[in-house]
Amino acid sequence: MASTEELSTDTNFLNITTVLVGLTTLVAIALYRSTRRPAGAPPGPTPMPILGNLTTFMSKRTLHDVFIDLRKKYGTVFSLKFASKNVVILNTIDVVKEAMVKQAVEFAGRPKSNSVRLFSQGYKDIVLGDYGPQWKFQRKIAHSAVRRFTRKEDLEKLVFAVTPKVGKILDEQGDKPFAPKYTIGQAVYNILATMCFGKQYETNDPDLLEFINVNNEVTAALGNGLLSDFFPIFEYIKLPYDIKFEGMLNTFFKLFYVEFESHREKFDPENVKDFLDTLILTQKEAIAAGEEEATLMTDTHLVQTVMDLFAAGTETTTLTLHWAVAALAEHPEIQERIAQEIDDVIGRDRLPSLDDKGTLPYTEATLLELLRYGSVVPLGVPHAVLTDTSLNGYNIQKGTTVMINHRGLHFDPEAWDQPEQFKPERFLNDNGQLLAKLPESFLPFGCGRRVCLGEDFAKKELFLIFTWLFSRYTFYKVPGKEAADSLMKPTEASGFVHQPFDEIEVCVKKRFETVE
Numbered sequence: 001m002a003s004t005e006e007l008s009t010d011t012n013f014l015n016i017t018t019v020l021v022g023l024t025t026l027v028a029i030a031l032y033r034s035t036r037r038p039a040g041a042p043p044g045p046t047p048m049p050i051l052g053n054l055t056t057f058m059s060k061r062t063l064h065d066v067f068i069d070l071r072k073k074y075g076t077v078f079s080l081k082f083a084s085k086n087v088v089i090l091n092t093i094d095v096v097k098e099a100m101v102k103q104a105v106e107f108a109g110r111p112k113s114n115s116v117r118l119f120s121q122g123y124k125d126i127v128l129g130d131y132g133p134q135w136k137f138q139r140k141i142a143h144s145a146v147r148r149f150t151r152k153e154d155l156e157k158l159v160f161a162v163t164p165k166v167g168k169i170l171d172e173q174g175d176k177p178f179a180p181k182y183t184i185g186q187a188v189y190n191i192l193a194t195m196c197f198g199k200q201y202e203t204n205d206p207d208l209l210e211f212i213n214v215n216n217e218v219t220a221a222l223g224n225g226l227l228s229d230f231f232p233i234f235e236y237i238k239l240p241y242d243i244k245f246e247g248m249l250n251t252f253f254k255l256f257y258v259e260f261e262s263h264r265e266k267f268d269p270e271n272v273k274d275f276l277d278t279l280i281l282t283q284k285e286a287i288a289a290g291e292e293e294a295t296l297m298t299d300t301h302l303v304q305t306v307m308d309l310f311a312a313g314t315e316t317t318t319l320t321l322h323w324a325v326a327a328l329a330e331h332p333e334i335q336e337r338i339a340q341e342i343d344d345v346i347g348r349d350r351l352p353s354l355d356d357k358g359t360l361p362y363t364e365a366t367l368l369e370l371l372r373y374g375s376v377v378p379l380g381v382p383h384a385v386l387t388d389t390s391l392n393g394y395n396i397q398k399g400t401t402v403m404i405n406h407r408g409l410h411f412d413p414e415a416w417d418q419p420e421q422f423k424p425e426r427f428l429n430d431n432g433q434l435l436a437k438l439p440e441s442f443l444p445f446g447c448g449r450r451v452c453l454g455e456d457f458a459k460k461e462l463f464l465i466f467t468w469l470f471s472r473y474t475f476y477k478v479p480g481k482e483a484a485d486s487l488m489k490p491t492e493a494s495g496f497v498h499q500p501f502d503e504i505e506v507c508v509k510k511r512f513e514t515v516e
Contacts, residue, residue: 037079040395042088044079045070052081054230062490063378064407064498067091071408077392083230085111087382087401088391091408093415093441095392099402100383100448103391105131108449109384111401113229118249119222125304126453127312127381137293141286142305142453145278149195150457152354159464160351162190165203170473170508177478177505180325185212185318191461192310197259198274211255212314218252219315221245223497253303256310260303276306313454316376317461319499323374324466326487326500327422328366329475334424338363339511342471348512352467354460360467361434365427367466371444373422373488378407378498380446406443407498415441422488475506 037044047053057066067089070078076092090096099107108131110116112123120128126142129135149155166187186203189212194200201208226242228234234242263276272281279302286294328335341362346352357364383402390396411419416439417426427435445452452458477487487504 037081038086038395038397038400041086041397042077042079042392042394043074044081045074047081050083052083052085054082056080064411067405067408077394082401085230085401086397086399087403088394088396089403089405091405092412093409093443096404096409096443096447097440099391100404100446100450103389104448106387106389107383107385107402109386110450111382111384111399113225114232114235115222115226115229115245118246119218120304121253121300124298124301125308127308130384131386131449134293134296137286137291138297138301138305139453141279141282141294141297142309144282145275146309146454146457148278149275150460155457155460156351156353156464158191158194159461159468161194161200162187163465163468165190166469167472169203171510173508175479175507175509177507179503179505180475180508181318181322181504182212184321184325185314187465188314188318188321189215192313194274196275196306196310197263198277199259214248214252214255215311215314218248219311219497221248252307256303256307260299260306264299275309276302279305309454312452313458313461315497317458317465319376319497320370320374320462321465321469322499323370323376323488324367324469325475325506326504327370327373328470329477329506330487331422332474332476334366334422335470335474338366338470339474342467346467346471348471352464352471354464356467357460357463358434361428361432362424363467363470364434364463365424367462368427368438368442369422369424372410372416372442375407375410375444375498378405379403380406381450383450404443404446406446409441409443412441415439472511473508474511475508478505478507 037047045053045056048055056070057063059066070089071091076090077095078089078091080087080089090099110123110128110130112130116128117123123129126135126139129138149158166183169183169186186201186208189208190201193208193211226234226245227239228242260276263274263280267277267280269281269284272278283294283297283302286297328338341360342352345359346356380403383404385396385398385400385402388396388398396402409415413419417423427438429435445455445458477484487506488500490498490500
């Protein structure tokens with residue numbers, strides 16, 4: 001007969017064995033589930049255990065090239081797994097409209113992740129916040145505040161308060177090659193700083209350069225994401241990069257909260273000077289009117305709203321203008337035609353005006369082609385499905401991340417003639433006038449419930465800066481390097497941002513002497 005001690009040892013062994021078998025089974029189930037798509041989901045490449053399809057993007061190929069191959073193999077709607085997350089990619093305008101227009105509410109959510117939660121301070125912003133009554137109210141007051149600065153007089157004043165500083169930098173270049181992105185970037189940041197905070201910086205001001213550097217760092221880090229975005233267990237394990245990311249965010253937040261506290265302290269409803277003041281006033285008016293959502297709008301919501309406008313407005317506009325300099329230096333014949341049109345219509349004795357929109361068809365067609373060709377945010381901002389639904393005959397589960405392949409739309413050979421070519425004429429009719437209706441596959445600002453809040457402002461700002469810039473200056477390739485690689489070659493392995501190489505250099509010369 002076995003002793004009590006032997007029985008206890010056998011029991012412990014069985015317990016340990018049972019636990020190990022149970023854990024092994026759970027791991028096996030988790031690994032199996034990580035390689036399976038939901039029933040009825042769109043087709044896609046076979047996911048690897050744990051990683052899903054992340055390895056598909058671990059190469060020097062651009063995201064656009066990878067997506068071209070996936071579309072050829074799996075069709076206009078395909079699905080991926082990023083670790084445990086289900087992601088669906090929409091590649092043609094028909095499926096985009098079916099999702100974002102016909103099922104606007106169902107596809108109006110935003111996916112949640114640890115990096116986004118940290119960046120938005122608990123999803124309290126507009127761009128990344130989830131769809132619902134609070135979000136709709138927050139967007140409404142932000143839209144009301146932005147509209148003030150899209151008025152002709154206000155926007156022209158904003159832009160042309162900054163252009164002399166840009167002109168001074170360009171005038172000083174002489175024949176020296178320089179990187180245009182940083183000069184243009186300072187102009188765009190100054191416009192947004194004036195609009196948001198009522199503050200204008202001098203060129204190369206250390207505070208302005210810090211703002212640009214911190215914003216770029218945070219934007220890049222957010223695009224890359226954190227390990228915890230894909231593997232939630234790492235939310236509870238602080239890695240060195242997590243600490244670095246949170247440090248960047250704290251620096252970034254401080255820049256905005258210092259301005260907010262100053263505005264709150266000095267707020268005068270009879271003297272509303274800028275976007276921050278306008279938000280504070282709109283909030284106070286909504287509370288006084290008894291709007292329930294207004295009482296839920298914290299200071300964090302207001303600061304996050306300003307951050308949305310500033311972060312999104314600076315990066316996308318800067319990159320679009322960066323594409324403009326690269327494209328027109330690469331195509332001097334286009335640049336010359338634009339300059340001649342501006343000379344003929346506006347002349348050389350006054351600044352461009354928003355009243356000139358509609359009178360410069362070739363110039364405006366070039367701007368549209370820049371938005372198409374540049375496609376600076378090639379996948380836009382991800383959506384999340386709020387309820388189980390169907391799309392293009394496939395089942396789409398609640399919580400699925402859905403992304404619009406904007407660059408795929410803009411380079412679709414079935415929608416565009418020679419999409420790889422830079423051709424402003426594609427936006428003109430046979431009479432040389434702008435098309436009365438833009439092509440359906442042209443979608444630089446998104447569509448549906450989550451269409452870009454600052455679309456009208458961005459279009460007008462781009463028109464004024466672009467027209468001013470190319471009426472007064474000619475950009476050209478560095479002498480002796482005319483036959484070098486194209487300036488329009490995108491950064492290798494660019495993912496969340498599509499841009500020419502950061503280090504491209506050009507030369508610039510004045511077209512004529514001006515007195516402004």
